[in-house]
Amino acid sequence: MFRSFFFAGFEGATGYNMHGNWMDQVAATHHDKHADGDYRRLHEVGIHAAREAIRWPLVDRRGKYDFSSVRPFVEASRKYQIDVIWDLFHYGFPRELDLFSEEFPKRFADYCYAAASYIADNNDGGTCYFTPVNEPSFFAWAAGEVGRFAPHCFGRGQELKICLARAGIAGINAIRAVIPSARIVNVDPLCNVVPPHNRMDLLEEVSHFNHTAVFESWDMLCGRMLPELGGSREHLDIVGVNYYWTNQWELGREGTPLNDDDPRRVSLSRLMRRVWKRYGGEFLMTETAHVDSMRPVWLRYVADECESLLDAGVPLRGVCLYPILGMPEWHAPHQWTLMGLWDLVHNQSTLGRKLFDPMMQALKIAQRLESRHVLEGAISQGM
Numbered sequence: 001m002f003r004s005f006f007f008a009g010f011e012g013a014t015g016y017n018m019h020g021n022w023m024d025q026v027a028a029t030h031h032d033k034h035a036d037g038d039y040r041r042l043h044e045v046g047i048h049a050a051r052e053a054i055r056w057p058l059v060d061r062r063g064k065y066d067f068s069s070v071r072p073f074v075e076a077s078r079k080y081q082i083d084v085i086w087d088l089f090h091y092g093f094p095r096e097l098d099l100f101s102e103e104f105p106k107r108f109a110d111y112c113y114a115a116a117s118y119i120a121d122n123n124d125g126g127t128c129y130f131t132p133v134n135e136p137s138f139f140a141w142a143a144g145e146v147g148r149f150a151p152h153c154f155g156r157g158q159e160l161k162i163c164l165a166r167a168g169i170a171g172i173n174a175i176r177a178v179i180p181s182a183r184i185v186n187v188d189p190l191c192n193v194v195p196p197h198n199r200m201d202l203l204e205e206v207s208h209f210n211h212t213a214v215f216e217s218w219d220m221l222c223g224r225m226l227p228e229l230g231g232s233r234e235h236l237d238i239v240g241v242n243y244y245w246t247n248q249w250e251l252g253r254e255g256t257p258l259n260d261d262d263p264r265r266v267s268l269s270r271l272m273r274r275v276w277k278r279y280g281g282e283f284l285m286t287e288t289a290h291v292d293s294m295r296p297v298w299l300r301y302v303a304d305e306c307e308s309l310l311d312a313g314v315p316l317r318g319v320c321l322y323p324i325l326g327m328p329e330w331h332a333p334h335q336w337t338l339m340g341l342w343d344l345v346h347n348q349s350t351l352g353r354k355l356f357d358p359m360m361q362a363l364k365i366a367q368r369l370e371s372r373h374v375l376e377g378a379i380s381q382g383m
Contacts, residue, residue: 001282001317002083003048005369009287009322010038012053014092016150017331026053028333029325029344030351032072039076041342041353045360046367049083051131051286051320054115057092063107065114074122085129085185088115088171091139091149099151099163105170112171116178128182132171135242136164136217137188148331165220169230187240187286188217190271193251194264206251215278222279239279240286243268245298268305273314282315287322292338296362303366310369325353
């Protein structure tokens with residue numbers, strides 16, 4: 001699918017955090033200032049694809065579009081031959097827009113049409129990839145259920161999830177009106193909960209979460225749930241799975257992940273098979289990471305689990321190391337987290353990049369999967 005099995009994700013969240021403060025992670029990490037250097041570094045370590053954000057609030061000025069903030073990333077990706085999945089709605093949206101309104105899907109479709117037109121006009125002829133709505137399940141919970149992001153609602157998570165699905169379908173239709181061959185990568189977290197010890201009475205609730213709630217956004221996009229929204233398997237297209245060490249917890253204790261050695265943990269490969277069996281087709285791991293010294297340990301685990309999937313013939317087409325750069329916390333911008341392949345070094349006027357060598361060594365070992373990636377890609381294209 002891409003020029004490399006492992007690809008990079010540049011954190012692109014925008015919006016208003018739980019304190020009502022504006023955040024822009026592209027600007028916070030100085031990725032906008034270092035686009036050329038960031039893409040050059042990817043190329044040098046054998047990473048030839050990336051997830052990149054088109055920041056809706058910066059581009060859309062009451063229906064008038066300015067893509068100048070996108071140009072540095074377009075130019076850098078073309079210069080270093082990096083395939084890009086363009087992320088169109090990563091939590092942030094125009095401030096005057098009501099996500100529960102009839103206007104939302106129309107406004108989003110217009111924006112998606114403009115973004116697809118811009119990318120098509122600046123494309124070298126390869127496949128164009130888009131993620132219309134990033135993590136609709138998580139965003140519906142965070143922004144609609146517990147008020148952590150704008151629009152800071154409570155108790156409206158399911159309603160917002162449906163609104164996001166409706167808008168996502170409208171956006172996909174708009175993208176394909178411009179680029180009929182565009183591939184859509186629908187990204188959402190893959191989570192698993194377990195009952196607390198001695199609470200077998202919660203098994204039914206646990207099962208509902210693991211086998212229904214987690215899949216609702218994807219189910220709406222593919223028409224399995226609420227078909228009146230207009231979803232289909234073609235809308236779902238490529239399923240993108242986001243999975244971190246924090247994605248398994250006891251029911252009712254989100255934010256407190258299960259310990260690594262907890263026997264109730266389900267292996268990553270088993271969880272990924274659950275997704276593939278439900279939807280079929282090609283799929284991706286679109287986000288995965290750990291922090292601090294656990295970064296190389298986690299990457300080795302992910303690579304081993306992916307290798308077992310590939311051995312079983314599962315069409316996993318790539319793994320995104322996300323974020324590829326260290327980043328500030330969404331709700332505490334002065335607190336920086338050591339994540340990714342490069343740590344950010346605070347200099348006087350800019351943020352430098354320092355390679356985290358233990359993770360680089362783990363990546364070199366994990367890149368053994370690249371040969372499998374090339375071979376299976378050739379087979380899928382009929383050699």
